[in-house]
Amino acid sequence: MSNDNNNKSAAAAVEDDDEEAIIRRKKYEESLEIQSLRRIISAYINYPEAAEEDVKRYERSFRRLPVAHKALLAHLPLKYQKLRRCITKNSNFIFDMLQAFEPPFDMSQDDEMCEHGDNSSCVHHHSDDRDPCCEPVSISGRAPSAQCSEACGGHEEKKENCCEPKSGSFPEGLECQTNTHKGGCDNAIDVSVDSDTDPNKDISCAPPESPDRLDSMPHFHVPLVDVDKVRCVIRNIVRDWAAEGQKERDQCYKPILEELKRHFPNRSEDSPPSCLVPGAGLGRLALEISCLGFKSQGNEFSYYMMICSSFILNQTQAIGEWTIHPWIHSNCNSLSDADQLRPVSIPDILPASAGITEGFSMCGGDFVEVYGDPAQVGAWDAIVTCFFLDTAHNIVEYIEIISKILKDGGVWINLGPLLYHFADMYGQEDEMSVELSLEDVKRITLHYGFELELEKTIETTYTTNPRSMMQNHYFSAFWTMRKKPLVAASIESMDE
Numbered sequence: 001m002s003n004d005n006n007n008k009s010a011a012a013a014v015e016d017d018d019e020e021a022i023i024r025r026k027k028y029e030e031s032l033e034i035q036s037l038r039r040i041i042s043a044y045i046n047y048p049e050a051a052e053e054d055v056k057r058y059e060r061s062f063r064r065l066p067v068a069h070k071a072l073l074a075h076l077p078l079k080y081q082k083l084r085r086c087i088t089k090n091s092n093f094i095f096d097m098l099q100a101f102e103p104p105f106d107m108s109q110d111d112e113m114c115e116h117g118d119n120s121s122c123v124h125h126h127s128d129d130r131d132p133c134c135e136p137v138s139i140s141g142r143a144p145s146a147q148c149s150e151a152c153g154g155h156e157e158k159k160e161n162c163c164e165p166k167s168g169s170f171p172e173g174l175e176c177q178t179n180t181h182k183g184g185c186d187n188a189i190d191v192s193v194d195s196d197t198d199p200n201k202d203i204s205c206a207p208p209e210s211p212d213r214l215d216s217m218p219h220f221h222v223p224l225v226d227v228d229k230v231r232c233v234i235r236n237i238v239r240d241w242a243a244e245g246q247k248e249r250d251q252c253y254k255p256i257l258e259e260l261k262r263h264f265p266n267r268s269e270d271s272p273p274s275c276l277v278p279g280a281g282l283g284r285l286a287l288e289i290s291c292l293g294f295k296s297q298g299n300e301f302s303y304y305m306m307i308c309s310s311f312i313l314n315q316t317q318a319i320g321e322w323t324i325h326p327w328i329h330s331n332c333n334s335l336s337d338a339d340q341l342r343p344v345s346i347p348d349i350l351p352a353s354a355g356i357t358e359g360f361s362m363c364g365g366d367f368v369e370v371y372g373d374p375a376q377v378g379a380w381d382a383i384v385t386c387f388f389l390d391t392a393h394n395i396v397e398y399i400e401i402i403s404k405i406l407k408d409g410g411v412w413i414n415l416g417p418l419l420y421h422f423a424d425m426y427g428q429e430d431e432m433s434v435e436l437s438l439e440d441v442k443r444i445t446l447h448y449g450f451e452l453e454l455e456k457t458i459e460t461t462y463t464t465n466p467r468s469m470m471q472n473h474y475f476s477a478f479w480t481m482r483k484k485p486l487v488a489a490s491i492e493s494m495d496e
């Protein structure tokens with residue numbers, strides 16, 4: 001064999017090795033994705049059991065009261081029963097949502113991980129080995145001082161952006177194109193057990209069972225901190241999709257929409273301006289932007305959020321189709337039990353007939369990974385960040401990417417506080433978190449070629465119960481910045 005041939009076969013072997021390594025890496029990443037998604041689905045499925053545990057705890061406390069005190073509070077046992085009905089309503093919504101969800105992976109893959117791996121408590125929901133009545137399977141303990149127990153528990157207004165990242169980015173192509181996806185309806189199972197219409201149903205000790213179809217989604221017991229994230233999503237539903245959230249949307253979304261209209265007064269149908277909404281949450285803002293005539297794309301990396309937004313955007317048949325009880329999980333700061341238990345109808349609009357314009361999409365994935373791609377450079381006329389900047393590990397990286405992917409002369413509208421998501425991650429010292437003051441953030445934006453066109457402070461809430469005695473308010477920074485022309489070239493020369 002000639003030297004030339006030897007070189008060629010060595011090069012081919014190296015290429016094969018590279019390809020194999022890439023395939024192995026992809027498989028590994030996919031299996032992490034599957035594990036992460038399983039955990040999120042499990043958190044949703046665990047919701048009723050975790051809520052039932054809370055009610056049982058209230059009942060235990062009640063039973064320990066002296067007789068005279070019990071007599072004064074004789075209405076409480078009935079309240080606990082009502083709480084159970086509310087939990088059933090919330091669970092029915094969650095189960096409908098999960099039924100409609102089409103996982104982007106074959107979720108039966110890597111089942112051995114579920115059976116033999118660290119998810120040792122993995123169960124299929126209808127496993128026979130547990131008493132369905134009165135003995136909810138114990139869920140492993142609440143993670144001590146975990147970021148999200150603070151976030152979604154007592155201080156939900158303090159750290160609400162807790163819907164945790166998946167282990168990696170969404171697989172390419174997981175895009176919920178609104179109005180196009182209608183899967184899951186043909187063989188849907190009716191799981192709506194309306195306990196209000198069935199007063200004889202014994203709801204005293206059986207949290208609602210998930211419907212059979214969810215059996216195809218193997219799940220396991222997750223820490224309560226994961227279930228807290230489900231509760232956090234429920235509060236986000238009010239912010240984005242209930243009439244009760246209108247006031248908060250007026251505070252947060254309206255100023256952004258007004259700015260977009262002011263900067264793009266002539267929006268042509270043939271060539272609509274494009275607008276990206278990173279950290280789109282449950283998608284309402286991205287939808288409203290689409291309705292203004294922008295080619296709007298929401299970007300979101302939390303499956304907790306994506307599963308829910310996809311359901312509401314794609315599956316809603318009628319305004320007020322579902323009733324949930326979003327505020328039942330906090331006994332604190334209620335003016336009355338009726339306030340705490342009150343129902344909320346969702347959604348307040350029918351997304352399919354809201355006036356969405358061509359090209360509306362939700363793109364799953366980490367903002368840095370998806371939009372750090374060179375193909376995104378100069379792609380967007382406008383970028384809107386609402387309660388998003390402080391989710392960064394490195395806010396400078398976010399600003400750099402926003403600058404790069406905006407067109408020259410493009411507009412960046414931001415609203416939100418600087419409640420850095422990765423600040424104070426006790427026990428996770430290696431978690432990177434660069435926490436800058438507003439002054440520093442604005443200086444960095446100048447470096448990346450932005451000029452400030454408008455700046456204000458706007459008082460806002462975030463997923464706040466409007467009838468609670470506790471109302472946390474942010475003095476949110478609101479700005480519109482324009483990317484000065486030819487910035488991209490000068491950034492590149494600075495990088496060199």
Ligand SMILES: C[S@@+](CC[C@H](N)C(=O)[O-])C[C@H]1O[C@@H](n2cnc3c(N)ncnc32)[C@H](O)[C@@H]1O
Nearest residue numbers: 161163279280281300301302366367386387391
């Ligand atoms: C505080 S919430 C705000 C949601 C929405 N913009 C609103 O105002 O209601 C922040 C959102 O950003 C998402 N998020 C956080 N980091 C992200 C990232 N690196 N890429 C994409 N989304 C991210 C979170 O999952 C969460 O839904």
